[in-house]
Amino acid sequence: MTSLSPTERTTLGRKRNRAATDRATLYAVLDEALICHLGVVRDGAPLVLPTGYGRDGDTLYLHGSTGATTLRTASGEVEVCVTVTLADGIVYSRSVNNHSMNYRSAVILGRARAITDRDAKMHGLHVLTDHLSPGSWEHARGVNAKEFAAVSVLALDLAEASVKLRAEGPDDEPDDVAADAAWAGVLPIRTVFGEPEPSADLPSSWAVPEHVRTRVSSPEAVGR
Amino acid sequence: MTSLSPTERTTLGRKRNRAATDRATLYAVLDEALICHLGVVRDGAPLVLPTGYGRDGDTLYLHGSTGATTLRTASGEVEVCVTVTLADGIVYSRSVNNHSMNYRSAVILGRARAITDRDAKMHGLHVLTDHLSPGSWEHARGVNAKEFAAVSVLALDLAEASVKLRAEGPDDEPDDVAADAAWAGVLPIRTVFGEPEPSADLPSSWAVPEHVRTRVSSPEAVGR
Numbered sequence: 001m002t003s004l005s006p007t008e009r010t011t012l013g014r015k016r017n018r019a020a021t022d023r024a025t026l027y028a029v030l031d032e033a034l035i036c037h038l039g040v041v042r043d044g045a046p047l048v049l050p051t052g053y054g055r056d057g058d059t060l061y062l063h064g065s066t067g068a069t070t071l072r073t074a075s076g077e078v079e080v081c082v083t084v085t086l087a088d089g090i091v092y093s094r095s096v097n098n099h100s101m102n103y104r105s106a107v108i109l110g111r112a113r114a115i116t117d118r119d120a121k122m123h124g125l126h127v128l129t130d131h132l133s134p135g136s137w138e139h140a141r142g143v144n145a146k147e148f149a150a151v152s153v154l155a156l157d158l159a160e161a162s163v164k165l166r167a168e169g170p171d172d173e174p175d176d177v178a179a180d181a182a183w184a185g186v187l188p189i190r191t192v193f194g195e196p197e198p199s200a201d202l203p204s205s206w207a208v209p210e211h212v213r214t215r216v217s218s219p220e221a222v223g224r
Numbered sequence: 225m226t227s228l229s230p231t232e233r234t235t236l237g238r239k240r241n242r243a244a245t246d247r248a249t250l251y252a253v254l255d256e257a258l259i260c261h262l263g264v265v266r267d268g269a270p271l272v273l274p275t276g277y278g279r280d281g282d283t284l285y286l287h288g289s290t291g292a293t294t295l296r297t298a299s300g301e302v303e304v305c306v307t308v309t310l311a312d313g314i315v316y317s318r319s320v321n322n323h324s325m326n327y328r329s330a331v332i333l334g335r336a337r338a339i340t341d342r343d344a345k346m347h348g349l350h351v352l353t354d355h356l357s358p359g360s361w362e363h364a365r366g367v368n369a370k371e372f373a374a375v376s377v378l379a380l381d382l383a384e385a386s387v388k389l390r391a392e393g394p395d396d397e398p399d400d401v402a403a404d405a406a407w408a409g410v411l412p413i414r415t416v417f418g419e420p421e422p423s424a425d426l427p428s429s430w431a432v433p434e435h436v437r438t439r440v441s442s443p444e445a446v447g448r
Contacts, residue, residue, distance in 0.1 A: 034311055034413070035325070037261035039270035046263035048272050048307040050329050083272040087258055087415075092436060096353050096364045097371040101259070105274050129320050140320045140406045147321040169423045177425055182364045183433045184426050187357075187440075188418035189258070191311075199393045199408035201401055209407045212316060216411075219443065 025163050029106045030055045030084055034132070034191075038062060039081040053082070054124075054131030058159070061124040062112060064152025077111040082156060088167065089186040094176035102186060104165040112154040124153035135211025192217035249387050253330040254279045254308055258356070258415075262286060263305040277306070278348075278355030282383070285348040286336060288376025301335040306380060312391065313410040318400035326410060328389040336378040348377035359435025416441035 030053075038051040052063040060082060089102035115121045122143070129137045143151075170184040193215050196208045254277075262275040276287040284306060313326035339345045346367070353361045367375075394408040417439045420432045 034314075035309065035327075037263075037272050037307055037309070039261075039263040039272035039305075041265050041268065041270050044265065045303050045333065046265050046270055046272075046305040047331075047333075048261050048263035048270075048305045049331070050307065050309040050327065052325065079269050081263075081270040081272045083261055083274065085259065085261070085274040089421075090258075090357055090417075092357055092360060092364070092420075094365055095367075095371070096349070096361060097367050097375065099353065099357055099360055099364070101276065101356070103259075103274065107271075107273070109269065109271075125320070129323060132325070133314055133316060133323055136316060136320060136323055140316070140323070141318055141400055141403075143319075143321050147319075151321065169421070172423075172425075176365055179365075180427060183430055183436065184423035185432070185436070186421045186423075187436055188421065190416050190418055192414050192416055193314075194412035194414055197313075197393070197410045197412065199396075199410075201396075202408050203404060206407055208409070212407065212409070212411055 022163075025104075025165070026106055026158065026161055027055065029086060029104045029163060030060070030158075031131075033084045033086050036062070036082045036084045039083065040078060051082075052128060052132055053084075054127035054129075055158075056123070056127045058157060060108060060156045060158055061115075061127045062154040062156060063128060064114060064154050076114040076116070078154075080110065080112045080154075080156060082106075082108040082112075086191075087189045089188045091166075091170055091186050092184055093170040094172045094179070094182040094184050098170060098172055098176075100166060100171075102166050102168070102189075104163065104167070106161060106163050108156060108158060109160045110156050112156040115153045115155050120155075121153050122148070124155060125151065128153070133211075134215075135209070139209060139211060190217075246387075249328070249389070250330055250382065250385055251279065253310060253328045253387060254284070254382075255355075257308045257310050260286070260306045260308045263307065264302060275306075276352060276356055277308075278351035278353075279382075280347075280351045282381060284332060284380045284382055285339075285351045286378040286380060287352060288338060288378050300338040300340070302378075304334065304336045304378075304380060306330075306332040306336075310415075311413045313412045315390075315394055315410050316408055317394040318396045318403070318406040318408050322394060322396055322400075324390060324395070326390050326392070326413075328387065328391070330385060330387050332380060332382060333384040334380050336380040339377045339379050344379075345377050346372070348379060349375065352377070357435075358439075359433070363433060363435060414441075 035050050036053045037048050039048045054061045085105040087103050091100040093099050115124050126137055169186055196212050259274045260277045261272050263272045278285045309329040311327050315324040317323050339348050350361055420436050
């Protein structure tokens with residue numbers, strides 16, 4: 001069972017042809033991006049905040065240090081929309097109107113729940129750390145009791161989810177192609193990691209550890 | 225008057241020290257990012273969608289081809305939260321708990337209004353095009369009557385807005401610094417533009433025009 005479960009809420013209206021219903025695509029988007037945008041309703045109005053997250057199977061973990069925490073109901077749950085977007089390219093068309101972006105975007109709806117069980121919460125922290133900085137869970141000092149008590153972790157099932165994407169060249173009108181009066185193509189967008197900057201208070205004897213060094217993008221990754 | 229107008233709604237609770245109240249910082253975040261995340265309330269639940277935008281002075285223009293359009297009230301307005309985030313770096317600390325991200329994020333609250341006046345709508349399209357692809361408004365075929373009628377543009381005043389940012393090295397506990405048991409530093413994140421990919425149906429005689437070519441990131445911009 002690899003397809004998503006589109007519902008009326010996750011069917012995004014126009015351009016349905018851009019909807020991907022394959023769970024592997026959902027996972028790929030979630031695993032590649034670094035942050036999500038977490039939407040909640042506060043006093044009847046929308047509020048959207050950037051938030052760290054991580055995925056384990058069909059569970060999305062969210063850092064609880066956001067507006068969502070204060071919005072929990074008595075059940076410890078809060079209705080959320082989590083959106084994760086990767087910008088892949090700017091599409092230059094022969095007409096202004098057909099300019100577009102190549103992108104991949106996942107939208108997940110549901111009720112995020114605060115994790116209270118100790119082991120489950122520690123697992124959530126592990127997943128969040130592995131997403132932001134793979135290898136840090138093993139390399140850095142672990143979470144102590146005071147820190148553990150102060151942090152909160154939310155979990156959201158990847159049940160009601162959709163992925164939309166555009167991954168193609170310009171889609172021009174035949175008349176515009178025939179006129180040949182403007183350039184058309186895609187300017188790729190890449191997110192890359194630069195050279196690590198050691199902390200000012202780090203002894204100079206430290207080399208950049210492998211779990212950080214191996215993340216630095218190669219010139220090829222920049223696509224030039 | 226360069227400061228923002230923080231209200232209770234845009235005061236984001238914890239870590240107030242990370243809030244920037246300077247309008248130039250707001251403009252810089254909005255002008256550098258490519259997409260926003262537009263939050264609306266639909267049937268009482270939050271919905272967050274990636275959306276193109278552009279800024280002119282203290283007005284933000286939004287592509288109306290989103291969920292927001294269908295949510296307009298009789299007045300042509302819809303309550304929105306527009307959030308724009310730039311991820312700048314991954315902060316590796318000596319402790320797992322103090323790992324963080326460097327980022328800049330703008331949150332704008334208000335009522336977006338559909339633009340109906342012809343000249344104002346055309347101006348909004350111009351601003352949107354200049355944001356996504358500077359130079360395309362002059363280079364590509366202009367918007368014809370049919371396209372103009374089919375598109376919708378929303379405008380949102382930059383009145384109730386806040387900026388949060390983190391732009392520093394690790395913030396470790398003194399005990400962790402003294403222990404010197406883990407690497408600490410920042411892995412910079414850069415968004416770069418790769419080599420333009422001409423459309424498959426573009427005659428090979430076309431050179432990449434200057435307004436596209438000059439956007440390609442230099443190796444130095446990658447920060448390696």
